[in-house]
Amino acid sequence: MQPLRDTVYTHAEMQALLAPRSVVIIGASARPGSFGERTLKHLRASFTGPVYLVNPQYAAIGDDKCHPDLQSLPEVPDCAVIAVPREKVHALVAQCVAQGIPGVLIFASGYAETDLEERQAEQQALADLVRGTRTRLVGPNCIGFANYAAGMRLSFAEFPACETGAGAIGIVSQSGALAMALAQSSHQGTAVSHALACGNMSDVDVADLISYLVHEPSCQAIVCLMEGHEHPARVEQAARRAMAANKPLIVHKLGKSPKGVYAAWRHTASTAGTHDSWKALFARSGAVLVEHFESIMEVAGFFAKAPRARGRGTAILSTSGGACILAADSAAAHGVDLPQANAANAKVLADAIPDFGYALNPYDTTAQVISDPASFTACASALMSDPAFDALVMPQIQAYDAATPRIATLNAQAGLHGKIACNIWLTQWMGGPGYAQAAASPHVALFRSPDTCFWTLAQWQERQQAMDAQPEPERLALESQP
Amino acid sequence: MQPLRDTVYTHAEMQALLAPRSVVIIGASARPGSFGERTLKHLRASFTGPVYLVNPQYAAIGDDKCHPDLQSLPEVPDCAVIAVPREKVHALVAQCVAQGIPGVLIFASGYAETDLEERQAEQQALADLVRGTRTRLVGPNCIGFANYAAGMRLSFAEFPACETGAGAIGIVSQSGALAMALAQSSHQGTAVSHALACGNMSDVDVADLISYLVHEPSCQAIVCLMEGHEHPARVEQAARRAMAANKPLIVHKLGKSPKGVYAAWRHTASTAGTHDSWKALFARSGAVLVEHFESIMEVAGFFAKAPRARGRGTAILSTSGGACILAADSAAAHGVDLPQANAANAKVLADAIPDFGYALNPYDTTAQVISDPASFTACASALMSDPAFDALVMPQIQAYDAATPRIATLNAQAGLHGKIACNIWLTQWMGGPGYAQAAASPHVALFRSPDTCFWTLAQWQERQQAMDAQPEPERLALESQP
Numbered sequence: 001m002q003p004l005r006d007t008v009y010t011h012a013e014m015q016a017l018l019a020p021r022s023v024v025i026i027g028a029s030a031r032p033g034s035f036g037e038r039t040l041k042h043l044r045a046s047f048t049g050p051v052y053l054v055n056p057q058y059a060a061i062g063d064d065k066c067h068p069d070l071q072s073l074p075e076v077p078d079c080a081v082i083a084v085p086r087e088k089v090h091a092l093v094a095q096c097v098a099q100g101i102p103g104v105l106i107f108a109s110g111y112a113e114t115d116l117e118e119r120q121a122e123q124q125a126l127a128d129l130v131r132g133t134r135t136r137l138v139g140p141n142c143i144g145f146a147n148y149a150a151g152m153r154l155s156f157a158e159f160p161a162c163e164t165g166a167g168a169i170g171i172v173s174q175s176g177a178l179a180m181a182l183a184q185s186s187h188q189g190t191a192v193s194h195a196l197a198c199g200n201m202s203d204v205d206v207a208d209l210i211s212y213l214v215h216e217p218s219c220q221a222i223v224c225l226m227e228g229h230e231h232p233a234r235v236e237q238a239a240r241r242a243m244a245a246n247k248p249l250i251v252h253k254l255g256k257s258p259k260g261v262y263a264a265w266r267h268t269a270s271t272a273g274t275h276d277s278w279k280a281l282f283a284r285s286g287a288v289l290v291e292h293f294e295s296i297m298e299v300a301g302f303f304a305k306a307p308r309a310r311g312r313g314t315a316i317l318s319t320s321g322g323a324c325i326l327a328a329d330s331a332a333a334h335g336v337d338l339p340q341a342n343a344a345n346a347k348v349l350a351d352a353i354p355d356f357g358y359a360l361n362p363y364d365t366t367a368q369v370i371s372d373p374a375s376f377t378a379c380a381s382a383l384m385s386d387p388a389f390d391a392l393v394m395p396q397i398q399a400y401d402a403a404t405p406r407i408a409t410l411n412a413q414a415g416l417h418g419k420i421a422c423n424i425w426l427t428q429w430m431g432g433p434g435y436a437q438a439a440a441s442p443h444v445a446l447f448r449s450p451d452t453c454f455w456t457l458a459q460w461q462e463r464q465q466a467m468d469a470q471p472e473p474e475r476l477a478l479e480s481q482p
Numbered sequence: 483m484q485p486l487r488d489t490v491y492t493h494a495e496m497q498a499l500l501a502p503r504s505v506v507i508i509g510a511s512a513r514p515g516s517f518g519e520r521t522l523k524h525l526r527a528s529f530t531g532p533v534y535l536v537n538p539q540y541a542a543i544g545d546d547k548c549h550p551d552l553q554s555l556p557e558v559p560d561c562a563v564i565a566v567p568r569e570k571v572h573a574l575v576a577q578c579v580a581q582g583i584p585g586v587l588i589f590a591s592g593y594a595e596t597d598l599e600e601r602q603a604e605q606q607a608l609a610d611l612v613r614g615t616r617t618r619l620v621g622p623n624c625i626g627f628a629n630y631a632a633g634m635r636l637s638f639a640e641f642p643a644c645e646t647g648a649g650a651i652g653i654v655s656q657s658g659a660l661a662m663a664l665a666q667s668s669h670q671g672t673a674v675s676h677a678l679a680c681g682n683m684s685d686v687d688v689a690d691l692i693s694y695l696v697h698e699p700s701c702q703a704i705v706c707l708m709e710g711h712e713h714p715a716r717v718e719q720a721a722r723r724a725m726a727a728n729k730p731l732i733v734h735k736l737g738k739s740p741k742g743v744y745a746a747w748r749h750t751a752s753t754a755g756t757h758d759s760w761k762a763l764f765a766r767s768g769a770v771l772v773e774h775f776e777s778i779m780e781v782a783g784f785f786a787k788a789p790r791a792r793g794r795g796t797a798i799l800s801t802s803g804g805a806c807i808l809a810a811d812s813a814a815a816h817g818v819d820l821p822q823a824n825a826a827n828a829k830v831l832a833d834a835i836p837d838f839g840y841a842l843n844p845y846d847t848t849a850q851v852i853s854d855p856a857s858f859t860a861c862a863s864a865l866m867s868d869p870a871f872d873a874l875v876m877p878q879i880q881a882y883d884a885a886t887p888r889i890a891t892l893n894a895q896a897g898l899h900g901k902i903a904c905n906i907w908l909t910q911w912m913g914g915p916g917y918a919q920a921a922a923s924p925h926v927a928l929f930r931s932p933d934t935c936f937w938t939l940a941q942w943q944e945r946q947q948a949m950d951a952q953p954e955p956e957r958l959a960l961e962s963q964p
Binding site for chain 1: 515591596660669779806811848
């Protein structure tokens with residue numbers, strides 16, 4: 001065993017791997033359903049750069065020339081995808097290194113995750129091949145990744161065709177399947193810039209990928225699903241870089257229980273570590289640790305869109321008294337302050353809200369806004385312009401077409417005043433009218449849970465306080481790191 | 483103030499109100515958007531019985547005759563909907579009582595929830611009018627209700643057109659808006675039998691409505707959103723009846739915080755009470771208290787479909803190692819046992835699962851089931867037939883058409899063996915392919931959260947133990963109540 005690497009790779013060291021200008025598929029195949037065939041199909045659907053095919057068994061695949069070996073290629077490609085059985089992988093990686101190919105991705109499974117000593121050695125041998133060279137390696141036991149900002153899906157698996165855009169989230173995960181599960185949020189409006197899986201992490205690992213995304217302008221917040229890491233200090237380094245760059249890092253740690261820890265070992269050969277030690281690490285390095293998997297994209301969506309928290313309160317604006325109670329309960333549970341508007345805005349609100357409603361925070365407009373949309377705009381404008389509030393929370397009672405203009409109003413008012421609005425999707429019509437609109441709006445964060453919404457608001461305020469409290473020299477030092 | 487009523491109303495006493503054979507709309511109107519006009523439209527779209535209109539200002543509305551007063555109707559209708567301003571309500575309720583109309587629904591707001599003494603007295607006067615008569619009253623400050631089992635929506639508001647069916651959930655709520663929010667789950671496959679709102683509860687209240695649903699065969703589980711109740715003993719009585727009838731009662735209590743308590747008062751004039759006392763009440767009476775609003779339909783969906791828990795373990799079957807870790811963590815957090823299959827089934831599983839997967843609980847088939855669906859069926863059959871397991875949990879990594887046959891296999895295998903399967907919708911494509919199918923499957927419970935799934939499994943096992951431990955005489959006594 002060689003000593004552990006102390007620092008994460010730089011963005012430049014990983015760029016050819018993660019945003020290649022040219023790709024070679026080693027093990028290209030015409031056989032439908034094969035890794036090679038599926039990878040080519042997904043690349044063709046997403047990538048406009050040169051794609052080379054290598055397989056000595058074919059002269060051509062479809063209309064594409066197929067080369068017998070790497071040496072025959074007309075150029076050294078940026079990234080080699082190795083889509084062959086495990087037994088043949090080692091020799092091919094050695095050739096990639098010899099050719100100076102800067103990026104290698106290995107699909108094959110059956111390495112350290114098998115718990116067999118000789119397979120662990122095989123994986124170590126791959127790591128040894130690339131160590132100290134310019135070649136960076138993702139895998140083995142990795143399904144690949146999608147760099148939506150660069151317009152490419154490099155995988156045999158069906159990564160969704162995501163849209164980047166305002167509030168785009170970059171995903172880093174040891175599990176490719178779970179990365180895809182999160183990326184599928186794009187079908188309902190969430191912008192996704194990257195979905196980067198890293199499997200067994202023999203070389204490039206979650207810490208490197210977090211650090212890569214810190215320097216990717218298309219990514220507004222980083223989501224990380226982490227099973228384990230043999231060198232937590234490097235994860236901490238990446239998390240501190242994210243904080244220094246003011247790029248929110250949202251983490252879910254898998255492998256908290258004994259069975260979970262063992263499953264993590266059998267999945268990606270990860271040493272899960274104790275949950276308490278990871279909690280402490282993420283807390284001191286400014287990351288947001290999300291305990292519930294199903295919340296992570298909502299929390300990240302908020303942080304990707306939210307401006308700096310200024311330590312002010314939150315306003316609740318609802319068309320339903322029941323939802324006001326729910327939201328007030330949740331705010332109390334998470335210590336989120338619900339102050340009142342100033343005198344001028346209070347008058348606007350009192351005029352706009354009928355007397356069977358409630359013109360104090362939590363504000364209950366009642367359903368009369370359905371017949372009088374201007375009164376909703378008056379309320380949203382008064383609340384978002386008020387210095388008492390950083391954020392406005394609107395519970396969404398029903399999904400129906402008539403509600404979508406209110407989401408647009410929230411977005412416009414939050415944007416106008418440089419604040420954030422939260423839409424709590426209380427209706428159980430998941431994906432109903434307005435859902436994708438709220439998820440895609442640059443100044444609206446969509447939550448399915450009142451508790452997740454107010455927990456996130458509290459985290460947002462606390463994180464900003466922690467950042468503001470950091471001594472200036474340390475912040476500068478962190479920011480000047482490569 | 484008269485003494486509080488000690489017992490809930492019987493099903494028979496509320497049947498004409500909640501499942502009327504004929505309805506009169508008092509305050510019928512041709513004016514688009516008015517309460518009267520909208521109520522008629524919603525009734526016509528859902529109800530085939532006679533609907534009478536009363537308004538002295540019209541001789542007819544459209545093709546329908548409009549009567550000047552109640553006395554002019556050709557029969558005494560089962561239910562009168564009072565869609566007039568508050569000032570005119572009292573006299574009309576008095577007429578309904580005089581005519582012997584057994585059901586009255588009042589839309590008007592501005593009663594006890596205003597916090598004004600004279601308005602509280604007005605509400606009390608309504609209660610006094612019906613007390614001791616055969617007339618049962620829902621409201622005031624109530625948007626109405628939907629009895630899907632009887633095919634009717636009696637409301638000015640847009641209750642969704644729900645499907646009843648296997649695993650149908652009956653909803654009881656003081657807040658009409660939140661009842662509608664839950665009922666909208668029907669757009670994505672959830673069966674709903676009733677959505678009953680009761681507003682200010684001057685007469686018929688949440689306890690009565692719970693008891694009503696206990697005796698409704700179309701309802702397989704009862705969901706109750708409760709803001710407060712002045713007579714908790716009656717709520718306990720209703721909850722105990724549900725337990726005695728083995729009809730699961732799933733409750734979310736609103737108004738836990740000081741602001742929430744005040745909002746509950748301003749919403750439906752409810753005295754919220756302390757959360758701890760309600761927790762204790764629901765625990766001792768066999769109800770399942772759900773702390774997170776967004777989970778309540780998932781929890782209810784499970785209980786509506788689940789057979790009796792026999793105290794055995796749970797199997798996890800996944801196509802993703804990452805999801806296995808998540809699920810195992812969640813099972814551990816909630817104390818759900820993950821035993822192993824017996825020798826015969828272990829062999830089936832080992833044969834069906836490739837060696838880069840994991841053939842012990844949590845079982846990781848890997849994505850090879852995509853190309854070999856028969857292997858998934860073999861695993862599901864082995865696990866559901868195994869005496870070690872009461873339940874099978876499958877995380878859903880991706881929403882895509884090819885996954886839907888696996889949901890059908892889960893449903894078939896669970897049904898065949900009289901067990902329950904749980905589909906955890908890990909993909910963040912809400913409402914994507916398979917979502918509605920899982921929600922509608924009679925032997926599959928859909929969860930969006932691993933923690934909610936395993937929490938629910940733990941509640942299911944504990945609730946069954948509590949029921950089994952109950953002394954026989956008490957159970958018989960409870961069951962023999964009307």
